[in-house]
Every structure is written in structure tokens, then in C-alpha cells.
Amino acid sequence: MDPLLAVADATQAPRDPTTGPPPVLEDREGRLYAIGDIHLSYKVNREELEKLHPRQDDGLILCGDVGETPEHLREAFKQATSCFHRVWWTPGNHELYTLPKQKEHGARGEKKYEECVEVAREFGVLTPEDDFVLWEGEGGPCLIAPIFTLYDYSFRPAHVPLEGALDWAKEEHIEATDEHLLHPDPYKSRIEWCEHLVNRTEHKLSAAVAANPGVKLVLVGHWPLREDLVRLDRIPRFSLWCGTKKTENWHIKYNAKVVVSGHLHIRRTDWRDDTRFEECSLGYPRQWQDCKDQGMDINDMLREILPGPVTPPPDLRQTVWRRYG
Template identity: 50%
Template sequence: MKLYAISDIHIGHDANREALKALPAYPEDWLILAGDVGETEEQLHFALSELSRRFARLFWVPGNHDLWTLPGRDGRDELRGEAKYQRLVQICREHGALTPEDPYVPWPGDGGQTVIAPLFVLYDYSFRPASVPLDQVVAWAAEQHSVCADEYVLHADPYPSRAAWCAARCDYTERRLQALAPAQSVVLVNHFPLRQQFTRRLQRIPRFAPWCGTTYTEQWHTRYGASVVVYGHLHIRATDYVDGVRFEEVSLGYPRQWRQERGMQGYLREILS
């Protein structure tokens, strides 16, 4: 029995969708989907339908693409912000996938000493140089054509801003993590990296970093007894150790960012066994 993870499968791209359809079955194993499955409810339904037949248990956290609100076919906007997120949670539950709103589940491989904690923590633009004021961060990123599409299609309703939504999610998540037994270790799962240091890999688009997380979570890996932290978003696969904790960036990415002859199975990262 193994726990695998992958993120940023972006099945709106034909090559990624076909790779998902060709994925072999892992009937005894669990899978973490660490965000950015796609941009529509149909894509999430499709991915979860395919994956729930291949894995014994699924975990899902939202990525920024999942939360996008795109114009509907009738010209009206679809659900926005918190309402959109709650709709995605409902879809996951229809397919038996666990979400950041569900109880944390123990990993049976070590007698229940490790729990898997899906998180939904956004970003608040704090991943920026100290010399850049918050109210100038978008203009600063625009100087190098690095403004994230979230500025136009990821809405925070009913919160006044994405940063305010992030703060609310951090408060909510900390309350849940603080309730865990001190002796338990935790696999923390979030779409966005919990530490700013990993955005240094964004060498081609360094000014994209403000849309990649919050400094509020910098010490969560030690504060809450993490054994592994799983994340995506950067599309730069990596394994790192910080304070003895393993950090796994598990992105698949866009078709140009992975070798299609390997199939999606070649990019499943083993987290626990």
C-alpha cells in the first residue's frame, strides 16, 4: 500500500487528459491531488471519476486554476470565490474524495501515527521583496509581464480581497491543526508552497512569486509536526529537506513540461509506503 501525490494535471490540455485516461489502476493505493486539476466543474468531475476507479482513496486540495470563474455559456459569470470553492468540495464528496473541509484521515501504514491533512491556504502577496509595497506589487510584476491571471478570474467573494480570504483560511486551518494529538505526525498538503524559499526556482518569472503563497505558513512544517509537505503550483518538480522535513513539489504541468512517453504514471510521487 502506497500514498502517491501529483498536482497541476491541467486536463484542459488534450495531452494531459489522454494521459489521465491511460493511467493504470492502483487498487490498493491512495492518491493526493494537490490542485490545478482544471478550470471547470466538468474537468473536475471527469478527473475524479477516472481516478476514483483507479485508487482506493483520493485527497483533493484546490489550486488557483480550480477556483477560476470563467464566463458561462449564456454570458453570465458562474459561481465566484467561496461559493465556487464550496461547489468544488461538493463535487469531490460526490466522488468520495476527501477535501480540506473533511476530517483528517490517519495513514494505516504506520498504525495511525500519521494523518493526512489537506489544506486550502491561498496567497497574500507577502512573497515579494521588502522594498516593494503591497499596493504596488501588481505593477511591479507587470514590469516583467508576470501578472497572474488570477487578478482577473479568481475572485474572493464575499471577502474584500484574496489576501483577506487567505488570512481567513490560515486562521481556520490553524485551529484544525492545533486540535491534532501532539504525538501524531502530519502530511501537510497544499497547492501553494508553504515556504517562500521555493519560489527562488522561478528564475524565468521571478516576479510571479507574490501569487505563490504566504509567509504566514513559513514554520507550519515544524509547528505542526509534519513528516512530509506536499505542494505544487510552481511546475518545477523537486524534493527538499528543511529542518528534517521532506518537501515534495509534485507538479505534472503543461504538455511541454513533461515527457509524454513516460505517461502520467511516471510522475506520481511516492509519499508514504
């Protein structure tokens, strides 16, 4: 079983970032927020989304796992764009699912991703297929860089060979639903798709850094970039589906000020090499019920990315386990 499972019944070519400066948001003194894993297959989470407060000068990042269907995406994008000046989205594994009822006619793999991108464009939401935008609000200037990388089962102990990785996880009764619903078409495997995505993303990030010397990036993805940020005490072998070691040094290589992710349903802040890492999941209702019991709602669960918290001195940069945003 998948311990994180929620129960759920490109036509525009991006501009080559080497040909000129990136688009700039209108001059606003807003803040940038993020939230991921809002899982709109749950009625409670859908009701919470409706409570989102207007922040017309601010930006919002939705870092994956909005839901499993185009309807989930439309619901999220409609509400988010009505409340925020600019919205970014990057896919999680749940957006890429082809549900059993869609087995015969539903989009699969890369086509499912492209379907999601088209829905985002209906609402003007920026995706990994669009230009990186220069944020000049509080905490800027920074390039906001949504990315899509997937995973390749490399987040595993050294003694576990790739060919035995799935059996190793099954020994603890762990098997992600991705193995049944996230198809790699047209690639032979999710590993091959991941390799393609990583290579493609590296090219785009390298071009952006070269074209914007000295400008920091905010890297926005669903899966954690680093294995050492994946701590799942109750289900450690779920790490197989949590990222790829190929992105381990991207925060240095691509001059990242902040790296934003979700997927783990464990809110935390970490520092590596002067870069702040923010895990921004909301999660399933039971996983944030204690916050609701204290009178909090979705607005309290938003994480401020820019300007964000004050940078602590190096000797005090320990993991901060965040109860809420």
C-alpha cells in the same frame, strides 16, 4: 500575461478533531502517491489521465489545478477513485476561476470553492472540509491533512511595498490571470480571504496535533508553504501569487513529516528541519514533453509520498530537481 496560464474555454460538517480519534483507513499495506497541476483543459493531459494504472491498495493526492470546471473535476475524480483506494484533493487557483462565459451566472470565490467540494463528495474524495484521516499504510501512521491557504502577495522582496507589488510584477510583464478570473467573494480581496483561510486552517491543524500527540502529519496544499522553495528563474516576479509568509513555520508547528504542494510546475524535493517537501506538478504538455519522448506516461509522473525516499543525512539534504515522479 500569466506565464503559467492553461487555455480553457458543504453540506457535511467536519467532525471536531478534539472529540475523538480521527477516522482510520482500512488496514492496507499501500503506498501514498501525489500529483498536481494535471490541467485537464489540455487534451493531451486528459488522454494521459485515462492511462492511470489501478493501485487498489494505494492512496492518491491531487494537489490542485485539476482544471477550471466541474466537468474537469468529475473526470479526474472518476478516474482516480476507480484506480486508487482513497483519493484526496485540495484546490488550486484554476479550480477557483470563474471563466468569462460564466461571468453572469457562474459561482464566484468561496461559492466556487464550495461547488468544487460538492463535486468531490459525489466521488468520496476527501477535501480540506473533511476530517483528517489516519494513514496506516507504508510510511505511517500519519494524519493526511489537506489544506487550503491561497496567497497574500507577501512572497516579494523587502523593498517592494504591498501597495506597489502588482506594479512591480507588471514591470516584467507579469500578471497572473487570477487577477481577472479568481474572485474573492464574499471577501473584499484575496488578501482578506487568505487571512481567513490561514486562521481557519491553523485552528484545525492545532486541534489535530493536540488530539494526536506524536503523530506526524502530511500537509497537502497547492501553494508552497515557504518562500524559499519558490525558485522561478525565468519569471521570478510570479512569486506574488505563490503563497503566504504566514505558513513559513507550519512544518515545525504542526509536526509535518512531508509537505506536498504543486503550482510551480517545477518538480523538486527539499528538506527543511527534518521535514521533506515535495513539489508534485505534472504541468502543461510542453513542460513534460521530454518525459513523453522517453516513453514515460502519467504513471511515471506520480510522486511517492509515503513511504517515500530514504532520508539522507543532514549534510546531504540538498534540492533534488526531479525530471519525473
